[in-house]
Amino acid sequence: MTQQLNIIIVPHTHWDREWYQTFQQFRLRLVHAIDKLLDILDRDPKFSNFMLDGQTIVLDDYLEVRPEQEERLKKHTRSGRIQVGPWYLQPDEFLVSGESLVRNLQIGLQRAADFAKPMRVGYVPDCFGHIAQLPQILRGFGIDSAVFWRGVGSEAHKSEFYWAAPGGTQVLVIHLADALGYSNARDLPLNLEEFVTRVELLSAPLLSKATTNTLLFMNGSDHLEPEDGLPETIEAANKLLAHIDPELEKVLTRFGRPEQNGQVSDFDQILVRMGTLPQYIEAVRQHLERSPGTPLQTLHGEMRSSEYAHLLPAVLSTRMWIKQKNTATEHLLERWVEPLTAWAWKTGAPYPKGLVRQAWKFLLQNHPHDSICGCSIDQVHRENSVRFAQSQQISEGVVAQAMQSLVSVIDTRAPTNVHKPPAGQEPFPLVIFNPAPGPRTEAVQAMTQLPGSLKNAVVVDERGSRMPFHVVSRWRQELGSMPVPREMLATAVALQGMKAPGEFINLAQSTLVSMLGLSESDYVITRINVEEGAQAGVVSVELMITRREQVTINQQELQASESQVLALMQREDINTLEFIIIDQARQTVDFIAADLPAYGLKTYWIYPGGLQDEGQSQPSTDSSTGQEQRAVSQPPSIENEFYTVVANREDGTLTVTDKQTGAVFTGLNRFVDGGDVGDLYTYCPPAHDTLISKPVEPPKIELVSTGPIRSIMRISGDWSLPTACSDTRTERSDYMTTCSIVSEISLTPGVHRVDIHTGVENDVKDHRLRVTFPVPYTVEHAEAEGTFEVRSRPIVAPRPADVSAWAEEPVNTFPQKRFVDVSNGAVGLGVLNRGLPEYEIVQDAQGQMAVAVTLLRCVEWLSRADLSTRRGHAGPMEFTPEAQCPGHQEFDYALVPHSADWEAEEALVLREAQAFNTPVRALATEQHEGQLPSRATLVEVEPRSLVVSAIKRSETGQGMIVRVYNPLSHAVEANLRPGFACTKAFVTNLHEEQQEQLFWSGVEDGSLSVGLRSGEIATILFQ
């Protein structure tokens, strides 16, 4: 049987928005490219279509400087000749959060709809590998296919296959199997003979992988413009290809002959046409429908093979600050901005829609694979830094407003049934916000302005439970000072004829308060303190002013001071009275906020003078800051009810004992520094590497604080590290530079984590610094948080017998989100992080295994061709010295030793990983009534092991969205109980379109049940 070989040419451009040039520099080229495209489309009706890289941001970038072209552009998008969407921009998949990918598609599809029917193809041509949940994310937007290049290895037998996500949803994948991927048909010759030859050459390798008789030619590449005249050449070529010569037929036959209905086909003619990706996918689907005998393979899991194309895995640790800032900004938007603005909106505040959208856009603009991966020129990443800052500035402002708005509607009146303050003293409410699962306990640091010494102060919650409390520091702010000659003042007082007590104070009050520009009716003088002797002839008079409603003034004491000042007027030995105005004392206080509700808030009350019913029997703890334990014989240690942490005097490593399981982990927090002669994409150790894993001499170990809120131990070491790599790049240099590494390890009562904050002075080059955590057992798998899942991976990546045949050496460094966990089934160690996405499970010569987390990878070339770990360049050879990340760097990570595996204890490790990334926030307020109770939750979700991924106002503004996913290995029944008014609930897709109404009484306390398969994401709309 003979048949026709069909070729669909998809003209496109791949637009890296910033990379080896900046955004603005590439935009100049973009404007030229789109101008040219519009000219061609206007002129040549046969130029049927062009794909704008699956991202709508190029439309915005173009129209921002060519607004006059909008209608012309829209004419061609509406007619279907320019394909737009579905993405806002082409993201990296592993380095951004699941919610970022969802927002990216939401914004992209919405923007594309302004121009045309969006292209619903999961087009991610250049992403450095693909996350396992991409199929479920795409299907959540009604997209049932994906087209990509990197990450696929020989486990895929054909270029078409089904790909199933955890949770079961699947998409049809078109793998761009040619070595050139999305550029396989770039720069097609317009000369007829050359064109025909190119078609023949390109067809053969694609045929060997093809399932159908239709092949995909991607006519475009990075920043390429459309090829004018291509339709004419295609038309002429088809005449020549209508009858292919027997020689070519033989070549094609050798490479592959698709089967149809059990019959093998030979090709006797080729038909080339210009088309779109959706048209190509439709052709594949039709072929599959016609040929039920050709079942496609179904693949599962993430795509991270470097067999056929560069995967470039070391971008996980290039310019680590970008990853850290990105993680912080994502948490700010997802855990603070969205839930709090939605909650405030539900309680009557206006919704800052435009600001929230803009904060997301600034963040997403750092998510293209060349931006978030850190593999661009230095100037590009300086601009990334500004975008992070802008996103954070908007977010912080919006969060502050939402918190104020919420606090104003909380009933903050102190529980009168529990405790009473001493007469005349009122408690001060402090509201703590928890954006993570609960119940949760954390140490809180807050700034207060409270009267009195706080010696007897106590903090209680709504049930009257007392919280450990500790004043870290107190200070007074001087608001102003004014020297006044004694004689002048005495004359003024005599003239005014002040006789009655309090008259002088009233005069001073109105003079000073208005001098400071404060409202006279709001502030009063609450204390006067006279001090002599510092300087001859000068007496200092300190006046404390306070907001009127915050104090009860001791009139007797104040009038006694007034008499004291008036007496000074008569003294000839005094020349000057120096009036100093201070405000009430401010304090930095620490306390334990226990039992914080999930995704909610809780009010605590500070009683500055203690409680009436308890007298002064339990004073708050004095500051122990700066105290060192003097027990010389004992090694320095800290502990709480869960863990004991002991520092090794010789090398500064830690031994952590899990009091619940008895498991002992030694040698933790060991830094290991090795050479790196790679580039921004790929790690490459020098041929002769030197690893340094000890400070030059035993480190300094201090107990910074021994409680009661935080126990903190500081370990400071000097590390002698090779200054750079040698000139030959084959080893590390003999010249050494001393770099300091300081870790602060802290434990808090009630908190199931060992928190570590590390500062590094990075004064050397060409190296990789990791922190390692050995475990007293061996494992074959490690579990790491991924996107909408927890992924189990073998500790060693599959490796071919002959690795030189691969495009890039496979590596054992893998991506993680907020934790990686290793467990032997009985006990385990979770290593949590804030924005440190690269881990490896390493094993030394003695077989000891350890979790290694990369802190820094310092190189200075965008791409090099001399790497032993990769074949060829991955980009232009640009010098990028800032990728050495010089100077002071800081890192946050934490340890959670536990029983069994990460799923045990209601997914303790995952819950702590979320808490660790979202420290609580505090806001002081006054007592008042309000619609919200003093302890409130936005939504309660059970079981606690489920992950609440988003709580936000719906995009249409008609309800609240709550998204949860099931990271466990088994199905669960989720129970959701919203803490806001609503009567109806719907399941929606990720685009927030209603799918089905859920049966739900909607009455108070009626929780909503939703069944979730392992790995399933569910989005619920409450109205």
Ligand SMILES: [Zn+2]
């Ligand atoms: Zn790219």
